[in-house]
Amino acid sequence: MELPRYGGKFGKNQMLFDLGYSDNMSVTQLRQAIEELDSVFDLVMVAERMDESLVLLRHLLCWSLHDVVVFTKNARRQEVKPTLDPQTRQTLRELNSADALLYDHFMAKHRRAVLEFGARRMADEVSALRSLRDEYFEDCGAREVKGKDSTLKFKEYSGLVSSYVTSNNSDQNCLMLSLPELPLVDTVRRKQLKVLEEMRAPS
Incomplete structure (x- = not known):
């Protein structure tokens, strides 16, 4: 069809x-x-x-x-x-x-x-x-936020999925675990590009 x-x-x-x-x-x-x-x-x-x-x-x-x-x-x-x-x-x-x-x-x-x-x-x-x-x-002092919350720094694309906030933003693991999908993907891609650039840089 x-x-x-x-x-x-x-x-x-x-x-x-x-x-x-x-x-x-x-x-x-x-x-x-x-x-x-x-x-x-x-x-x-x-x-x-x-x-x-x-x-x-x-x-x-x-x-x-x-x-x-x-x-x-x-x-x-x-x-x-x-x-x-x-x-x-x-x-x-x-x-x-x-x-x-x-x-x-x-x-x-x-x-x-x-x-x-x-x-x-x-x-x-x-x-x-x-x-x-x-x-x-x-x-991480994490908590789940159900639905949209205008006060969140990082928001999920939809109120139908949960967001997470952490009281320990200084811990990289806590921050990465709490990031919504799209900001997390962007962060990973930036790190991958940085590694690629370092690999291509002349020694």
């Missing part, structure tokens, strides 16, 4: 579109795209399995639990998520059938990775990660 994209950016099969693929592919093309993506990415993180994904990421990169502590960004709060009836869910799944296949593929891969990692071992690490996140939240 051909549907126009809102602003040329938003529409059906958004995940595949964001990854550079057409939102209207044949079954053969879709299978090839999924195989390509599977070969390119060592790990695809799953939003509703984020803590498990972070544990897998830390082991893949030989990081510590401290390296994967995060505060939730750009996620609608539970109380403002719309309730969809079964028919609407089915319609959306059919409309986004290519994305659904992509999701099912990597969700199945995630489940296999967890089983290979060890279900009990994963549960223990997820519990440790959540406890460590709570410690950071307390040590």
Whole structure:
């Protein structure tokens, strides 16, 4: 089904579109795209399995639990998520059938990775990660701000997602954990560009 994209950016099969693929592919093309993506990415993180994904990421990169502590960004709060009836869910799944296949593929891969990692071992690490996140939240004097707040220095793009403020702005970790999505991305990009410039500078 051909549907126009809102602003040329938003529409059906958004995940595949964001990854550079057409939102209207044949079954053969879709299978090839999924195989390509599977070969390119060592790990695809799953939003509703984020803590498990972070544990897998830390082991893949030989990081510590401290390296994967995060505060939730750009996620609608539970109380403002719309309730969809079964028919609407089915319609959306059919409309986004290519994305659904992509999701099912990597969700199945995630489940296999967890089983290979060890279900009990994963549960223990997820519990440790959540406890460590709570410690950071307390040590940073962080609090969650629900909805828009004009007094915030850094604001999320929507009142449907939470913002965070910290009483410990002198701590770089606390500041980075509390930054909204867009300022955080801008900060990371600036640091990456600085590193790139330093690498290219003549010695």
